[in-house]
Amino acid sequence: MTKSTKEIRKVSIVGTGAYLPEKVLTNHDLEKMVDTSDEWITKRTGIKERRIVDNGLATSDLATQAALRAIEDAGVSPKDVDLIITSTITPDTLFPSTSCYVQEKIGATGAGAFDVLAACAGFVYALSIGQCYVSSGAADTALIIGAECLSKITDYTDRTSCILFGDGAGAAVIQKSKGRHEILATYLGADGSQAGILTLPAGGSKMPTSYQTIDERMHFIKFRGKEVFKLAINTLTDLINDTIEKCGLTVDDVDLFIPHQSNFRIIEATMEKLGVPMEKAYFNIDRYGNTSSASVPIAIDEVSKSGRLKAGDIVLLAAFGGGLTWSSSVIRW
Numbered sequence: 001m002t003k004s005t006k007e008i009r010k011v012s013i014v015g016t017g018a019y020l021p022e023k024v025l026t027n028h029d030l031e032k033m034v035d036t037s038d039e040w041i042t043k044r045t046g047i048k049e050r051r052i053v054d055n056g057l058a059t060s061d062l063a064t065q066a067a068l069r070a071i072e073d074a075g076v077s078p079k080d081v082d083l084i085i086t087s088t089i090t091p092d093t094l095f096p097s098t099s100c101y102v103q104e105k106i107g108a109t110g111a112g113a114f115d116v117l118a119a120c121a122g123f124v125y126a127l128s129i130g131q132c133y134v135s136s137g138a139a140d141t142a143l144i145i146g147a148e149c150l151s152k153i154t155d156y157t158d159r160t161s162c163i164l165f166g167d168g169a170g171a172a173v174i175q176k177s178k179g180r181h182e183i184l185a186t187y188l189g190a191d192g193s194q195a196g197i198l199t200l201p202a203g204g205s206k207m208p209t210s211y212q213t214i215d216e217r218m219h220f221i222k223f224r225g226k227e228v229f230k231l232a233i234n235t236l237t238d239l240i241n242d243t244i245e246k247c248g249l250t251v252d253d254v255d256l257f258i259p260h261q262s263n264f265r266i267i268e269a270t271m272e273k274l275g276v277p278m279e280k281a282y283f284n285i286d287r288y289g290n291t292s293s294a295s296v297p298i299a300i301d302e303v304s305k306s307g308r309l310k311a312g313d314i315v316l317l318a319a320f321g322g323g324l325t326w327s328s329s330v331i332r333w
């Protein structure tokens with residue numbers, strides 16, 4: 001259970017974990033499902049394959065595996081966790097929250113649990129909320145998760161969208177800082193006037209599920225790809241420039257950029273606009289596709305386990321998604 005607030009404390013990521021389903025869906029597999037080619041997908045998106053969850057599993061199952069790995073990495077017990085925040089656009093159910101299912105599955109008895117919905121920018125939104133709880137003393141050990149089963153809302157008859165998405169989960173445990181992996185800043189933004197360009201139209205109160213919404217395939221992700229593509233590059237570039245300026249840094253001070261993995265060409269164009277060499281950008285989109293909320297925490301976990309960074313390095317997380325939403329965070333490794 002969270003407590004009343006005490007003092008302002010610095011906050012660190014003390015453990016990370018990720019979980020990817022074993023089943024791989026390659027571009028060659030997709031060639032057999034829709035009119036596409038490995039060459040087109042690779043050239044236009046950078047994606048070679050993505051992971052797909054088994055039918056009987058839900059987002060909380062992936063989230064639980066990632067969470068248990070992060071908890072073990074942090075060297076804490078599930079009983080120490082007093083707050084769980086999951087970012088997802090594919091919750092197990094509209095309610096209860098996916099965080100409540102995770103709480104029960106990991107045995108974090110009594111921990112506060114709720115979900116955040118900010119699409120692909122959601123993990124950093126959740127991290128920012130968790131940071132506020134821990135920095136104020138309202139929580140001591142928060143579990144922040146980004147998890148998705150996007151395959152469940154992907155239309156595998158639509159070649160423009162089914163090539164992009166994959167399933168997966170990533171998690172981070174945050175606590176009062178002990179010096180390493182300190183969260184220096186987080187920034188959030190949104191523009192609701194662009195809500196219609198990237199959305200899941202049916203299943204909410206605006207368009208409840210009906211035979212008609214199913215016939216019209218409105219229970220699958222819809223987007224206007226070219227518009228999203230341009231907005232993503234411009235928004236990410238402005239977001240990164242604003243973030244480093246507010247932190248009193250320059251682009252050169254950043255040792256590693258971890259952008260949301262939506263399209264390799266979006267990452268490439270953003271880095272080019274910033275004047276940053278691609279070696280400074282992390283990408284794994286070739287292996288996992290776009291996993292929405294899960295993409296940033298999966299990348300953080302891979303970076304963390306790879307030994308690529310040394311103490312004191314500056315890492316910048318930047319994400320963009322439906323809403324529109326965007327979010328960034330600066331971490332001193």
Ligand code: COA
Binds near residue numbers: 037
């Ligand atoms: N295989 C082969 N051809 C395809 C195809 C596929 N999977 N998907 C589309 N095409 C065709 C189109 O029909 C079009 O053909 P035409 O020129 O005869 O009309 C052509 O390829 C070009 O399509 P276009 O939509 O202009 O491609 P693009 O370069 O913009 O790439 C996306 C499309 C979807 C990959 C790209 O716009 C994108 O990544 N957008 C962002 C998507 C998004 O919202 N992601 C989530 C946000 S975080």
